[in-house]
Amino acid sequence: xxxxxxxxxxxxxxxxxxxxxxxxxxxxxxxxxxxxxxxxxxxxxxxxxxxxxxxxxxxxxxxxxxxxxxxxxxxxxxxxxxxxxxxxxxxxxxxxxxxxxxxxxxxxxxx
Amino acid sequence: xxxxxxxxxxxxxxxxxxxxxxxxxxxxxxxxxxxxxxxxxxxxxxxxxxxxxxxxxxxxxxxxxxxxxxxxxxxxxxxxxxxxxxxxxxxxxxxxxxxxxxxxxxxxxxxxxxx
Numbered sequence: 001x002x003x004x005x006x007x008x009x010x011x012x013x014x015x016x017x018x019x020x021x022x023x024x025x026x027x028x029x030x031x032x033x034x035x036x037x038x039x040x041x042x043x044x045x046x047x048x049x050x051x052x053x054x055x056x057x058x059x060x061x062x063x064x065x066x067x068x069x070x071x072x073x074x075x076x077x078x079x080x081x082x083x084x085x086x087x088x089x090x091x092x093x094x095x096x097x098x099x100x101x102x103x104x105x106x107x108x109x110x111x
Numbered sequence: 112x113x114x115x116x117x118x119x120x121x122x123x124x125x126x127x128x129x130x131x132x133x134x135x136x137x138x139x140x141x142x143x144x145x146x147x148x149x150x151x152x153x154x155x156x157x158x159x160x161x162x163x164x165x166x167x168x169x170x171x172x173x174x175x176x177x178x179x180x181x182x183x184x185x186x187x188x189x190x191x192x193x194x195x196x197x198x199x200x201x202x203x204x205x206x207x208x209x210x211x212x213x214x215x216x217x218x219x220x221x222x223x224x225x226x
Contacts, residue, residue: 042216104154
């Protein structure tokens with residue numbers, strides 16, 4: 001158990017819709033990051049939030065956005081869904097160490 | 112550029128045989144290194160990690176890995192594979208990023224175990 005929980009575990013959307021994925025981190029974890037894992041691939045870094053501010057982004061377009069809240073929860077929002085957005089989305093949190101603690105992920109299917 | 116290479120996409124071994132999964136990385140500083148296992152439809156489970164110190168690290172489920180700085184490698188080993196080890200294995204490098212760390216993952220090695 002990593003203490004990081006994600007919801008929902010599975011969801012299905014259609015192209016063009018918007019989706020919000022949620023993550024609850026361990027108490028005291030001031031950094032949360034999100035990863036996308038497409039089928040047959042390793043996870044890819046989307047972005048990172050530190051003390052409620054985005055402080056780093058991977059190679060993902062602006063329609064991927066996020067929020068981090070003071071209660072150690074966070075959200076990943078994806079607008080204008082595309083078929084290629086179908087993936088497992090992983091949330092990870094840490095507290096200024098080099099070790100990330102991953103949740104079980106939210107599996108998104110875009111039809 | 113920072114990268115992680117897992118040269119073997121698929122590996123098949125017989126139950127009871129030894130296993131070695133290869134991982135090479137490209138990173139200018141001393142990296143944090145990780146191995147994760149993922150069963151179908153599941154999240155990532157941490158097998159072991161290397162931050163510093165002894166270059167041979169022990170993990171869960173009987174796995175070990177050795178950090179070789181000269182070869183930029185962090186290969187995962189197990190002396191005797193069990194059928195339940197069949198899964199996908201990911202090597203990852205933790206790199207310094209915006210005051211904290213992000214992980215760069217390899218593309219994974221899918222392990223099949225023959226009875």
